[in-house]
Amino acid sequence: MSTVVKKGAPEHRMPLHHFLNATYTVKSWFLTMDHKRVGLLYLFSIGFFFLIGGTFASLIRLELATPEADLMEADQYNVAFSMHGIVMIFFFLIPSIPAVFGNFIMPLMIGAKDVAFPKLNLTSWYLFIFGGSFGVLTTLLGGVDTGWTFYTPFSSTYSNTNVLLAGMAAFIAGFSSILTGLNFMVTIHKMRAPGITWFKMPLFVWGMYATSLIMVLGTPVIAITLGLMMVERGFGIGIFDPALGGDPVLFQHLFWFYSHPAVYIMILPGMGVISEVIAAFSRKRIFGYDFIAMSSVSIAVLGFFVWGHHLFVSGQSIYAGMVFSFITMLVAVPSAVKVFSWMATMHKGSVSYDAPMLYALGFIGLFSVGGLTGVFLAIMGLDIHMHDTYFVVAHFHYVMVGGAVTAFMAAIHFWWPKMTGRMYPEGWSRFAAFLIFAGFNLTFFPQFIVGYLGMPRRYHVYPEEWQLLNVMSSAGATILAAAFIVPLIYMIWSLKNGKIAGPNPWRATGLEWILSSPPPEHNFPSTPIVREEPYDYGEVIDNPVHKEEDEKV
Amino acid sequence: MSQHAPHSENTPHIASVANYLTIFSILLVLTAVTVWVAFLELGPLNTPVAMAIASVKAIVVILYFMHLKFSPGQTKLAAAAAIFWLLILLIVTFFDYVGRTWQDNPVGW
């Protein structure tokens, strides 16, 4: 089941006036206060950083195809994985879904005219670009070799690379994140249309809210941590340097206090997307709405109590480790609640396998693998063996790429028609989804094995006996890299040549689908009053009359 | 949703001059107390006492100068969340350091 235009029904036309053709000037884009345009500005920016981060990933996998140091020396390899991590985490993953879809779609979903503070929203983007330019400068000047984790005293005292520049990049990008989170929280608290109570909001909005909570509460701590590390490096003060009386583990505490909740910033928006997509492509009301909503907030809150699981082998006290280990296992529960709810939603639904749904199904499987391997690592005894091995690398790539990036792909395929008014070619989109899935698993599953066998991370050489698994991984990475190019091509192609989508090509519920595709500049002509429950798919199936009314926007 | 009206329909709470001056006096007195207490030799109690006095001053500023007492529940929740999250950072990290002293070979403490 694909696009909606029935035989004999009129073909859709692009709306005459929408937010893209309202004005064409450069100023109207770079001084925009339209959340939709800000979302698109972010889309281009994070796409750019994804390319940079991906290039570093290619360098890593190229080097690791052979056991010896063929391509790079140790120092250069350290730069490769550090830059890969910094760019991918701070400049791609953390903004991704919130900055693009949170900005574009969330206000539409709640019937708002814009976010609460549009000028602040634009400022967030400029801060992101400003921080990103520090990141680009760092890259051009030879990068950093501390790892994205900036552990002291190497970063603050001994490293000879551009630590200050890289620290500034992350510091500034952090403020972008804080302001976006603040903006979203106020928008969701104060600007929901009449009838959209907390427990009638789409689950994507719940996801955005929980994510914003973390952004607002956690990011300031990493700001100050990086700040202190930079002060130590610049002034030679021993805040974290043991030779000067400091404690390097304190740095790790402060760093991970943010960086663990940060991973929930990366996944919660994705989970919100998956809820939307699963419901739409099962044509069924989401199962367990209340539980999914509350699980988002639980993950956000509980996520602040587990950071010590990154410090199990650092010298942290065993007793603290026990507590962190226990709570880490608890935090898996709300995620499981979501997975089971999604599966229950699909049960006896009318499932169709368009690209967004393919990505959503991929998400459920891959995120489950990634999440469960996280529980393995949460067990202190296991972590002693697996810490700093490729098992950890595989775990977090399963949740970050198999989870967050897959959800991003689901989101862009789901909302592309809304944002651009065009459909992409269905066959190619499904092909790309399968290719990405295959490439991803070939890249990262061998890493679980080789990590369990003891291959350490952040090393550019390894014993010969592990070469086969590493070659498989590098081959997978090649396929994955090529696979990402396919959607890039067909989506650009679709801008001029894609079928015109109309307001609601997926016949999904949600306020955003009432508006034209692309939406008008000022969103709704007047604030809507909502009377339906969210995900009212049951009605649509049972009552054919409604179907036609839906299309008559 | 309230009807469209450019003017606010909620009348804000306007504190009295006396109220503000009372709070001011309390703050000045507590400042003097905290300096005076610093001259007393209370040993390990000096810090908790100083923090307790500072907390009282803070609560008074937050409730009355920042009008939290007269603010909606959401705002009170935000203020409470700030304190709660700060405490998580402080207490849980301290738990690590204190826990190290319970072990046979405490490191770094």
Add this chain to the structure above:
Amino acid sequence: MSVSTEAASHSHDVHADHPEYMRHQFDDMDQQNDAANLGMWLFLLTEVMFFGGFFLGYSIYRTEYYDSFVNGSHHLDVFLGGLNTVALITSSVTMAFAVRAAQLGKKNHIIMFLVMTLVLGVVFMVNKYLEYSHKWHDNLIPGLDFIWTEPGDPRTIQLFYAFYFCMTGTHGLHVLIGLGLIIWLVIRTQQNKFTPQYYAPIENFGLYWHFVDLVWIFLFPLLYLIGGLH
């Protein structure tokens, strides 16, 4: 899904009802004021976490190197610190009165109280400058020219001063930013931008200023009054 779009708010064409200070994305002033207020409280929440990192580091090291911290603290000027505390508390009072004057629409009083707040803030910064220059003369700036000639462990005492400068410096930066914002508010008040129906910038700046006072309320005993005085 069926949605009514008739009732709620007016369409975009009718601008007559929009006062100049009402932003387009809001339906009415209540919503705008609520949003601005919540926004400022959330911003202060982020500031609490920002300073929280400092407080954590400070607390850990103070517990670990208590004697050094006491030693270092004794070289701080309690008089200037105390004076600053009184100055900031008083400035909080004058700021509260400025907001009250805004609620009552008394333009001259708003300006008077804002200027008083500004003056007290300047007093604070001048004292800060005096303190910092004393430290410079006494060779107590970590990383630049830290020389400790008296008994005690210079390594860990330098740590105390690192936190002293980082925390009071960051706080001082916040005060400076506040002073700039007060000047901006004075200008806008002078231009008759505020009425009893619209004074949110003054009120929300007040929240920021009280927060700056709050941080100092904790910094003063922690840095200046450790371990008793003699």
